[in-house]
Amino acid sequence: MKFSLKTLLAVMLTAAGLQAHAQISNGNVKIGVLNDMSGLYADISGPGSVVAAKMAVEDYLKASKSKLKVEIVSADHQNKPDIGSNIARQWYDTDKVDMIIDVPTSSVALAISQVSREKGKLHINTGAATADLTGKACSPNTIHWLYDTWMLANGTGKAVVQHGGASWFFLTADYAFGQALERDTEAVILKNGGKVLGKVRHPLATQDFSSFLLQAQASKAKVIGLANAGGDTTNSIKQAYEFGIVKGGQTLAGLLVFLTDIHSLGLEKAQGLYLTETFYWDLNDQTRAWSKRFAALNNGKYPSMDQAGVYAGIIHYLKAIDAANTDDGNKISQKMKDMPTDDVLFGKGSVRKDGRKLHPAYLFEVKKPSESKGPYDYYKLLATIPAEQAFRPLNAGDCPLVKN
Amino acid sequence: MEIFGIPSQALFGQLLIGLINGSFYALLSLGLAVIFGLLNIINFSHGAQYMMGAFAAYLSLQWFGLNYWAALVLAPVVVGAIGALIERTMLVRLYKLDHLYGLLLTFGLALIIQGLFRNAYGASGMPYAVPEVFMGAVDLGFMFLPKYRAWVILASMLICFATWFVIERTKLGSYLRAATENPSLVQAFGINVPRMITLTYAFGVGLAAIAGVMAAPIYQVSPMMGADIIIVVFAVVVIGGMGSIMGAILSGFGLGLIEGLTKVVYPEASNTVIFVIMVMVLLIKPAGLFGTEK
Secondary structure, eight states, X not given: OOOOHHHHHHHHHHHHHHHHHHTSGGGSEEEEEEEOSSSTTTTTSHHHXXXXXXXXXXXXXXXXXXXXXXXXXXXXXXXXXXXHHHHHHHHHHTSOOOEEEEOOSHHHXXXXXXXXXXXXXXXXXXXXXXXXXXXXXXXTTEEEOSOOHHHHIIIIIHHHHHTTOOEEEEEEESSHHHHHHHHHHHHHHHHTTOEEEEEEEEOSSOSOOHHHHHHHHHTTOSEEEEEOOHHHHHHHHHHHHHTTTTTTTOEEEESSOOHHHHHHHOHHHHTTOEEEESOOTTSSHHHHHHHHHHHHHTTTOOXXXXXXXXXXXXXXXXXXXXXXXXOOHHHHHHHHHHSOEEETTTEEEEEOTTSBEEOOEEEEEEOOGGGOOSTTOOEEEEEEEOHHXXXXXXXXXXXXXXXX | OEETTEEHXXXXXXXXXXXXXXXXXXHHHHHHHHHHHHHOOOOTTHHHHHHHHHHHHHHHHHHHOOOHHHHHHHHHHHHHHHHHHHHHHTGGGGTTSOHHHHHHHHHHHHHHHHHHHHHHHOSSOBOOOOOGGGOSEEEOSSOEEEHHHHHHHHHHHHHHHHHHHHHHHSHHHHHHHHHHHOHHHHHHTTOXXXXXXXXXXXXXXXXXXXXXXXXXXXXXXXXXXXXXXHHHXXXXXXXXXXXXXXXXXXXXXXXXXXXXHHHHHOGGGTTTHHHHHHHHHHHHOTTOSSOOOO
């Protein structure tokens, strides 16, 4: 048998082509948006995160002229670690999902991080707060994009202590997130010369906080620190207002408050709250333009920082895939750490060895009703915390990846 | 003075708060007990109907500018009418079947209703202001009692007592009870039994809607507010004895108190304590504290 040079070349080229394609598993990149679609964190993440994910894919493919095929699937983890990890296993094993993004609720996030590591896939977390994701539970396959309990404690906690709030009482959501947030905030309070007079741990998704609030009131602490999130935070704030706690001279510190929470509380009750976020729609022209596009696709609701994080996380992920020409979880997470990040929402940044994404954080104060121009005009910027100060130093987190 | 290691002043405050939560448990379990006692339907959409009551208040304010008091009258009528429609078109087909069918149907309805509301209004909930008259609070010395919450306790006790009185002590109530015992005989006396049953269901649903309106200023008006509370309320009904009106009222208030105390003594257990009690009651007296074994 005789091969012509042409045939030989054609075969080689085809083989090379196959080789290049084989790097992207099944010929497409499949992203799973896993979050709370219906419960107390649904407005923070929920269907809005899916909208953000779709925008990211569309924008990236348009701007980069990339030939990637990207598919997005989504599911509801109901804030339960067992349900979340079951979905993750099914996605990775049978549905060929390459990466899971979002995952609010720290207990679920820790489980998904574990599963992603086992399966050699990638998890980009934008929804959960626990700093353990890049601390003692860090994983080479997890990137913690948005914020964490250490950052919140050092943003809001420190600001409140410095404004005279020296004695604290905690209302803490009784699971991984609340406990981590309470621990990190307590450390900041003690370091800045304050003290903690008491704490009460309430079950997740509590309706009535009056009993806990009375205990906080009786403690005579200057600040009631809300180490909870979503519906739990809005209910606490609303009921604290009702029981005259703020009028009685105690201040509330919402340690994790999202724009959507302020929207559902109304400024009358939320005014004067300090809070720390890494994204707000009204930061600059780019964030404003993006947020208006987002709102148009999301029933007029403006983006939470989590939804912005989903967008930016996917942009960086797809960039890394094109640069590395693979969607293998282990390789791509390394690539994402090697490449600097740059997107319209968070600006320039980087991903650290322990999986921590670095970008500035912003300390805001909630506006008075008279200062607001309308719906979603809620925050006054008090201070910008530069990226290197906003997050826990690399060597302080007990992350095994850093030690080696 | 200290009781259980808690200053007695703080304890009184907590008991009062327990009573407020108990008011909602009592109102909701009362509706369930009326419906189960007289229709033999386990109304799992009760939580959704409670939520619809709260939304009726919110929407009538948004759309027509109607205040709290108007909503308190209007919401039970509107939601009750929707209930009547459900009874006429769907539940009526299930009376001859096992309880399970009614439970499944109403459970499915609850999921659909909650899903529709969540789709339209999101999960975080809407704010609803406390009515002008009840703004502010009274300082009781041992605690700061918001006036609105005092109103909730008072109103729900009144409604509960009135309902009990109508069913157990009036002629209308005796017709109702007779109609469940032996519908054909009562029909033979010239009473329109199907219509009476429809109205009873609408009344039970209306009670849920009233509870919803009363809850709106305290909690956020949110699509899932009913799903959160309904499981507890079912436990309350089981503890009180399925179908027992007085049992539902007393165990509603009583369990509110116990839950309130748990929040002080051991907060972590506050959302399970009612179920622990339910298990104990079922083991000792399976028909519930006030129920009669059939």
